[in-house]
Amino acid sequence: MVRTVIGVMGSGHPLDHHARELAYRVGAMIADRGWALLTGGSATGVMDAASRGAHEAGGLVVGVLKSDSGAEASSFVDVAIRTGMGDARNVINVLSSDVVIALPGGAGTLSEVALALKAGKTVVAIGWEPGQSMRQASDGLLAYATTAEEAIAIVATAIAHHHH
Amino acid sequence: MVRTVIGVMGSGHPLDHHARELAYRVGAMIADRGWALLTGGSATGVMDAASRGAHEAGGLVVGVLKSDSGAEASSFVDVAIRTGMGDARNVINVLSSDVVIALPGGAGTLSEVALALKAGKTVVAIGWEPGQSMRQASDGLLAYATTAEEAIAIVATAIAHHHH
Amino acid sequence: MVRTVIGVMGSGHPLDHHARELAYRVGAMIADRGWALLTGGSATGVMDAASRGAHEAGGLVVGVLKSDSGAEASSFVDVAIRTGMGDARNVINVLSSDVVIALPGGAGTLSEVALALKAGKTVVAIGWEPGQSMRQASDGLLAYATTAEEAIAIVATAIAHHHH
Amino acid sequence: MVRTVIGVMGSGHPLDHHARELAYRVGAMIADRGWALLTGGSATGVMDAASRGAHEAGGLVVGVLKSDSGAEASSFVDVAIRTGMGDARNVINVLSSDVVIALPGGAGTLSEVALALKAGKTVVAIGWEPGQSMRQASDGLLAYATTAEEAIAIVATAIAHHHH
Numbered sequence: 001m002v003r004t005v006i007g008v009m010g011s012g013h014p015l016d017h018h019a020r021e022l023a024y025r026v027g028a029m030i031a032d033r034g035w036a037l038l039t040g041g042s043a044t045g046v047m048d049a050a051s052r053g054a055h056e057a058g059g060l061v062v063g064v065l066k067s068d069s070g071a072e073a074s075s076f077v078d079v080a081i082r083t084g085m086g087d088a089r090n091v092i093n094v095l096s097s098d099v100v101i102a103l104p105g106g107a108g109t110l111s112e113v114a115l116a117l118k119a120g121k122t123v124v125a126i127g128w129e130p131g132q133s134m135r136q137a138s139d140g141l142l143a144y145a146t147t148a149e150e151a152i153a154i155v156a157t158a159i160a161h162h163h164h
Numbered sequence: 165m166v167r168t169v170i171g172v173m174g175s176g177h178p179l180d181h182h183a184r185e186l187a188y189r190v191g192a193m194i195a196d197r198g199w200a201l202l203t204g205g206s207a208t209g210v211m212d213a214a215s216r217g218a219h220e221a222g223g224l225v226v227g228v229l230k231s232d233s234g235a236e237a238s239s240f241v242d243v244a245i246r247t248g249m250g251d252a253r254n255v256i257n258v259l260s261s262d263v264v265i266a267l268p269g270g271a272g273t274l275s276e277v278a279l280a281l282k283a284g285k286t287v288v289a290i291g292w293e294p295g296q297s298m299r300q301a302s303d304g305l306l307a308y309a310t311t312a313e314e315a316i317a318i319v320a321t322a323i324a325h326h327h328h
Numbered sequence: 329m330v331r332t333v334i335g336v337m338g339s340g341h342p343l344d345h346h347a348r349e350l351a352y353r354v355g356a357m358i359a360d361r362g363w364a365l366l367t368g369g370s371a372t373g374v375m376d377a378a379s380r381g382a383h384e385a386g387g388l389v390v391g392v393l394k395s396d397s398g399a400e401a402s403s404f405v406d407v408a409i410r411t412g413m414g415d416a417r418n419v420i421n422v423l424s425s426d427v428v429i430a431l432p433g434g435a436g437t438l439s440e441v442a443l444a445l446k447a448g449k450t451v452v453a454i455g456w457e458p459g460q461s462m463r464q465a466s467d468g469l470l471a472y473a474t475t476a477e478e479a480i481a482i483v484a485t486a487i488a489h490h491h492h
Numbered sequence: 493m494v495r496t497v498i499g500v501m502g503s504g505h506p507l508d509h510h511a512r513e514l515a516y517r518v519g520a521m522i523a524d525r526g527w528a529l530l531t532g533g534s535a536t537g538v539m540d541a542a543s544r545g546a547h548e549a550g551g552l553v554v555g556v557l558k559s560d561s562g563a564e565a566s567s568f569v570d571v572a573i574r575t576g577m578g579d580a581r582n583v584i585n586v587l588s589s590d591v592v593i594a595l596p597g598g599a600g601t602l603s604e605v606a607l608a609l610k611a612g613k614t615v616v617a618i619g620w621e622p623g624q625s626m627r628q629a630s631d632g633l634l635a636y637a638t639t640a641e642e643a644i645a646i647v648a649t650a651i652a653h654h655h656h
Contacts, residue, residue, distance in 0.1 A: 001403060001406075002391075002398065002401055002403075002405050002406065002407075002408045003406055003407060003408075005407070005408070036407060060388075060407070062407055062409075063330075064409070068423045068447065068578055070330065073330055075329060075330075077330050078329075078330065078331055079330075079331060079333070079364060079388070079390055079407055080330045080331075080333070080424065081390075081392070081409055081420060081424045082420070082423040082424045083419075083420050083423065083424075083580075084419065084420075084423050084577065084578040084579070084580065085252075085255075085420075085576065085577045085578070085580055086255070086560055086576040086577070087255050087279055087282055087283070087576070088249075088252045088255040088256075088575075088576065088577055090255075090279075091249075091250070091251050091252040091254075091255070091411075091412065092252075092409060092410070092411050092412075092413075092420075095396045095410040095411065095412050096408065096409050096410045096411075105301075106282075106300075106301040107278045107279070107281040107282040107298075107301040107302070108278070108282050110274070110278035110297060110298060110301055111275050111278035111279045111282060114271045114272070114274040114275035114278055115251055115254075115271070115275045117271040118251055118270075118271040118272050118275060119251070119396065128297070129296075129297065130295070130297050131294070131295025131296055131297040131298060132293075132295055133274060133292070133293065133294050133295040133298070134271075134274060134295060134297070136270075137269075137270040137271040137274055138271070165567060165570070166555075166562065166565055166567075166569050166570065166571075166572045167570055167571060167572075169571070169572070200571060224552075224571070226571055226573075227494075228573070232414055232587045232611065234494065237494055239493060239494075241494050242493070242494065242495055243494075243495060243497070243528060243552070243554055243571055244494045244495075244497070244588065245554075245556070245573055245584060245588050246584070246587040246588045247416075247583075247584050247587065247588075248413065248414040248415070248416065248583065248584075248587050249412065249413045249414070249416055249584075250396060250412040250413070251412070252411075252412065252413055255575075255576065256573060256574070256575050256576075256577075256584075259560045259574040259575065259576050260572065260573050260574045260575075283560065413580075413583075414583070415583050415607055415610055415611070416577075416580045416583040416584075418583075418607075419577075419578070419579050419580040419582075419583075420580075433629075434610075434628075434629040435606045435607070435609040435610040435626075435629040435630070436606070436610050438602070438606040438625060438626060438629055439603050439606035439607045439610060442599045442600070442602040442603035442606055443579055443582075443599070443603045445599040446579055446598075446599040446600050446603060447579070456625070457624075457625065458623070458625050459622070459623025459624055459625040459626060460621075460623055461602060461620070461621065461622050461623040461626070462599075462602060462623060462625070464598075465597075465598040465599040465602055466599070
């Protein structure tokens with residue numbers, strides 16, 4: 001049966017200790033709930049830290065990669081989807097996620113938040129604010145959390161609503 | 165020789181008189197400069213109004229469409245690129261544009277602004293503010309204009325820098 | 329660690345008993361080897377039968393779907409990648425597969441065989457012949473098998489070469 | 493008004509004199525009919541020769557490129573669609589063409605023939621045979637010509653039927 005997939009987006013750059021810890025814990029908590037984790041698959045930033053968290057908690061990790069070779073993949077990815085499509089894979093990331101969690105990031109992350117809202121997905125931002133324009137465009141789908149626990153609780157509620 | 169292409173993004177919903185007029189004038193001024201206009205190609209909102217403006221000024225209009233059939237195309241589109249890829253065509257829109265002009269819009273427009281910044285393109289927002297997160301992510305590539313004339317002047321400067 | 333993924337392509341139309349059995353056994357043998365199965369994900373034809381085979385053998389089934397909703401997904405898919413890209417997902421299918429097994433099919437299957445060869449992947453055709461043009465274009469990457477066992481043996485050899 | 497677009501596919505490798513001349517003449521005859529030419533846009537093989545033919549006959553040339561930079565573009569391309577999607581742009585090539593002309597080529601060309609047939613497009617092969625499997629999959633959409641003139645006549649008939 002098709003598994004519930006939670007997407008985790010965020011910076012692809014090196015993270016400070018706090019951000020890395022947060023991404024790791026989000027990944028771990030997704031795995032603990034029995035959900036699959038989906039990220040952009042790279043061995044960097046939020047993608048790598050969240051994948052490591054889910055992997056070490058025994059979860060399934062899906063990486064939707066920019067390249068056609070998969071050379072950039074995190075070693076914590078179980079299933080590598082090699083798109084060869086660059087940032088167009090951001091669309092696949094959000095469509096394939098039942099709910100999206102967005103950690104702080106740059107333009108790529110903002111594109112994923114916007115594409116997720118466009119696709120009618122609930123987006124949970126942890127510890128940052130995607131901005132007033134995004135909030136106006138969100139149609140009530142953009143939620144805010146300050147901790148991993150709070151984010152996971154919002155995701156659980158969104159999924160429950162989704163299935164009823 | 166490959167033509168200079170200016171992308172115009174913005175709301176796909178019905179526009180009020182002022183917004184329609186602005187999009188129309190932007191399209192017309194793009195054509196007047198000898199640039200090709202690129203939009204998402206639909207017969208609605210900013211896409212249709214800008215395409216009409218460029219068409220009536222004798223310009224070339226490229227529409228990069230979501231559908232595989234092209235059924236949604238504006239009648240002012242000359243070249244219809246039928247992608248069958250839904251919002252993934254937003255990536256093609258910004259990659260194929262030398263500079264992007266963003267009129268007010270929703271989540272789709274925000275995704276295009278973010279994707280354009282990610283791709284290193286200059287984005288000119290006319291009459292709105294994509295938000296502080298976008299500005300932080302913009303690496304100096306996000307410019308603001310209040311009129312069509314001002315926007316076109318910024319585009320011309322960006323293209324000149326680009327070619328030198 | 330990134331798992332080995334074997335793609336199985338073939339007709340999306342209803343299968344006769346023999347073809348269904350073949351696809352089922354190919355899927356089951358992929359799971360038995362510990363490889364993940366990747367298909368186009370639909371609840372029809374080869375995709376459904378192979379997914380069922382892998383699922384019932386305890387394997388992991390990845391479905392790369394045409395739609396953005398996933399409504400067409402086989403109930404034997406574990407991980408649904410919703411692309412919203414129609415046949416452009418055929419490219420993702422072959423790039424994400426380490427080796428491709430092609431059962432008889434129509435134009436979609438032929439496109440996947442051609443795209444896989446283009447991407448430098450080994451393709452194993454079971455019980456059919458993709459044609460002389462495809463063979464000329466194959467650069468030695470197109471192999472033929474008459475049974476599931478024979479195909480799996482070729483796949484195993486190709487993977488072993490790949491990893492050395 | 494949306495222009496009629498004829499796609500020309502074929503080898504991306506260097507051509508011998510005869511093949512280059514054929515591609516050039518096909519491009520020129522497309523332009524003479526007032527149709528826009530669409531190719532994969534590269535400065536090599538059939539793409540370049542057909543683009544040159546259309547350009548020198550005063551036609552409009554659309555190139556749908558693999559890269560995100562457009563660096564590979566033929567200098568005879570007027571409108572460069574930069575997809576950044578590699579071979580996934582083959583799908584866009586065929587969807588955006590009203591009819592596809594296929595000159596001899598390799599796996600990429602075969603993928604385009606298959607994708608075009610899948611999309612219900614008429615495909616005219618000049619001077620080669622895509623193979624029996626393709627013919628079986630073609631549902632009557634695959635036509636054969638031995639000269640540029642013959643191919644253009646078939647295209648004209650297909651377009652006329654299409655519009656009625």
